[in-house]
Amino acid sequence: LPASDILDERDAMHLLRRAGFGASPRERARFVGLSRAEAVDALLAVKPSAARGPASSVLDTRSLRRLQLWWLRRMLSPRYRLQEKMALFWHDHFPSEAGVVGDQGALAEQNALFRLHGLGSFRTLVHQVTRNRAMLDYLDGVRSRVDEINENYARELMELFTLGPRDEDGFDNYTQQDVVELARALTGFTYDRSLKKSSVYLDPLRFDAGTKQLFASRPFGVSGVLGVEHEDGTPFPPETNVLDALFAHRDTQGRPTLARFLVRKLWAWFATPEAGEALVDELSAAFVASDYEIAALLRALLLHDAFYGEEARRSTTKNPVEFATQALLALGVKGSLKELADRIARMGMDLFAPPGVEGWQHGSAWLATSRYLARIEFAHLLASGWSKSGFKLKLKLPVDATPVSLVDGALAQLDLEVSDATRERLIAYLADGGFGSESWLQTRYPGLFVLLLGLPEFQVH
C-alpha cells in the first residue's frame, strides 16, 4: 500500500469527525495505521437497525428532550458512528417538525427509518419516506386525495428531496404541471389514527386512478395510471411508478439528475461545500452503477483522494451536534448529559424541530452571533463542574505539569491546530492566576477548555 493510503493521526481524526461524531483519544488510536479502505469498511460495517427511541411511555411526555437525548447518546457511541451520522443527514434532508407533527411516536418511527434504510437503497428510502406517517402528516400527503389534491409533498419531493428545482445549466427540472401530476399520483396514502404503530396503507377510494403525464415534454416522461403502490402494498411497475420516474430523470445534458443532486449534497455534508464537476461525474456514476445503494456512494466518497485533500480539511463549519459531540468525546465528559439536547438547541439545532422543510441552513449560519455565544456558554457549563447540568468533566493534573505541557496536551486532546501566537497566549493564560493554587484549579484551569472550545479553530473541521 502506498504510504498515503495509511491513516495517520490527522487523517484518522478527519475521517472520524466527518463520518462520525469525533472520538476519544483511545478510539482514534484504533484507526491510526489502518488503510483508508479498512477504516471506511469498518465504519460501514454496521447492521441496519430498527431502534426507534425510548419507550413510548416516555415519548408521551410533552418534552422532546428525552427523545433527543436518546439519539444523541447513540451518536456518542463508537458502535454506530456513520449510521447515526447518516440518520442525522436524512433527518435534515427529509425533515419533519415536532411543532407540526405533534405525535412523537411518529417522529421516532421516522427516525428509525433513517437508521434502517439510511445506508441501504435510496430507492427504498424514498418509497418508505413517501409512505411514512410523520411525513404524510408534515407535508399533507394524508390530506391529498383524488377530489382534493394537495401539492405540498409532491413539490418538495422533487425540489428538496430528489431533483432540485433546476439543473446545473439553469434549466427547470420540472414544471408546475409536473407538480400537479405528481401530486395526483401520490394521492391515497392514509393511516389509522387510532393505532400507535405504523399502519400506513393505500386507500383506493382516495387514490386518483386517472391518467397522468409526468415530465410530459421530456424523453424520459411517463404517462398512464401513474402511482406508487397498490392497495395490497405491491409497488407499481417501473413504467408507471412515479418514484422510478424521478430516478429516471435526466438533466438537459442527459446526466442523472437525482444522483448528481444527492452527490452534491452528501459531498457538502461530509467534505466541503462545493464539489467539482469531475468529482460529481465520478461519484454519481458510482451511485448509478450500484443502482442507488447509499453505502456504495459513501464508500466511493470516503475513499476519494479529494476527501483527504488539504482543501477538504478544516474547510467547513461544524454543526452544533458535531461541535458538542466532538467536545464531549475528546474531553471524556461523563454524566447524565441531561442538558445536552437543550444546549444543542440553543446553538440552533433543535433535533426533530428543524426550522422548515428545507432542513437546517449550514455553513456560516451556524455561527450567527447568538449561536456562537451558545457554544461558548456550553463550554462554560462543561468547565463549571456544576453537576446538576449532567456534565462531569474530570481534569487531570499530572505532578510535573507545566503550562506548556497542559496546553499542548489539551490541544492534542481536542485535535486542534493553532498558530504559535495563539499557543503562546494560551500558555500565558494558564501560567497566570497562581499556577497550581486552589483558585487556579477551580477557575483558571477549567477556563483553558472554555477558551479552546471557543476558538475559531474549534468551530471548523
Add this chain to the structure above:
Amino acid sequence: MRITRRGFLKGATASAVLSGAHVLGLASRASAAEGASGAVLVLVNLAGGNDLLNTVVPLDDVGAPQRTRYQQLRPDLAVPLSSLGAMTVDDDPVLGTGLALHPSLTGLKQLYGEGRVALVLGAGIAGGSLSHFEAEKVWFFGRPDVLTDDSGWVGRQLDLVPDGLPHAVSFGGVVSPVFGSHLADALGVGSIASFGVSGPPARTAALHDLLAEARNGLFERVARSGRILIDQAEFLPSVASTGWGSSLEAEESGPGRALREIASLLRHDLLHPGAASGFGFYHVRIAGYDTHSRQGVLDTTRGHPQLLFDLSRWLHGFQQDLDAIGAADRVVTLVYSEFGRRAAQNASGSDAGTDHGTGGLMLLLGDRVVGGVHGAMPRLDQLDAGGNLAVTTDFRRVYAALIDDFLGGDQTAVLPGAPFAKLPLIQPA
C-alpha cells in the same frame, strides 16, 4: 471592564483595546448606513406564503365579480360578510371593489384608521417561482435574475457605507439573507436580555485576545463573528428590555418579544445618543404561513386566523411602544411574504387549505407611511392557467420607495434593473 467597541471590531490589537478605559462612546454610529435622519427599517417576514385573499377580503362585486368568485373558489375558507362589518378599509383603487381586513386584525384596523397602514395588494414579481426557497431569495436579494447571489437588498445598502460596525439585527438566531453583504456584518440574536457571556472577567479578556489574533480565510470570518459577539455581549444585556412600560411587556418569547426588544433598543438610542446601538435595520421572521391544510376561517386559536391575530397584536403593541418612546416618526415596518396562495381552496371542510400561489400582500406601518390601499387586487375572474392570481404590483416598487424616500438612499445603487416606479408610500419627513 469596558472595551472600545469600534476599535475591537476593527481588529485592533486586543491589548490596546483593553487598555482603553470607559469608552463605549460611539456617538457617530448613526452613520449614513442607517439612512437619513436616523431612519430605522423593521422588516417582518411572514414565512411560508401569506394568503392575500383572507387577509384583505373582497366584500362585493363592484368593478368585477370579486365577492362572488371568492366564495365560489373558497366555499369552506371564505371569510363571511357578517364578520367584516367593522373591518372595512378603502376600496380597491382600480376596480372600486369594497375591501375589509380579516376580523382578527383589530389592532391593525385601528392603525389603518389612523392613516398609518399602507396595504399593497397583488405584490410579487412576474414569473415568480412557487418554490419557497427560490421565491424567498428573490425577495431577500431584491433581484429575480440570480439564484446564487448571496447579497441581500439591505445588505447592498449597508455595503455602500462600510464602517466596520454591525447595523442590522436579525431576531430568531439566524441572520436573514436580506442582510447578506460583502462588507457589513449583521447580528443574529435570540433575545438581547440573555445575551451575556458567563465566566470570570479574566477568561473573557483572554477570549478577546485570542479572537483578535491574525487569521486567514474561514478562520478569520469565524473570529470576526466571535469579536462581534463578545462586543455585543457587553452591550445588549445593558439595554433595559423590560420594566419600562412596553405594551409587549408580557411577551416571553418569539416575535412579540423580538418587537419589544427592538423598541427597547430604539428607546435606548433615544435616551443615550452617546452610546447608541448603531442599529438601523431589524428583521423578524414569523413562521407558519404555509397553510396547505387546516387553514381555518375565523377561529383565532388555530390556523391562519391565529397567525393574523398574533401579528396584529404584536404590530399594534410595537407601534404603541414607538408612540410612547417618541420614535414613531423615524421607524417604518415592512411586512412581507415570499408569495401568496392559490385562489381556490384545495380540500373541503376543516381540512381546507391553499397551495402556493402568486400575488401577495405587502403591508407598511408607521407615521411616515402614506396610509390606504395601494396596488390593485388581482381579478378573481381572470386567474392564470394554474388558478393563480395576477401579480399587479412589482414588489421592487416598494423597495425603491423605501430606499429613495425613507432611507435617503439611491435605488439604482441597490436594485438591479432600477429605476422602478416608486409607489407613493412614504410621506416627506
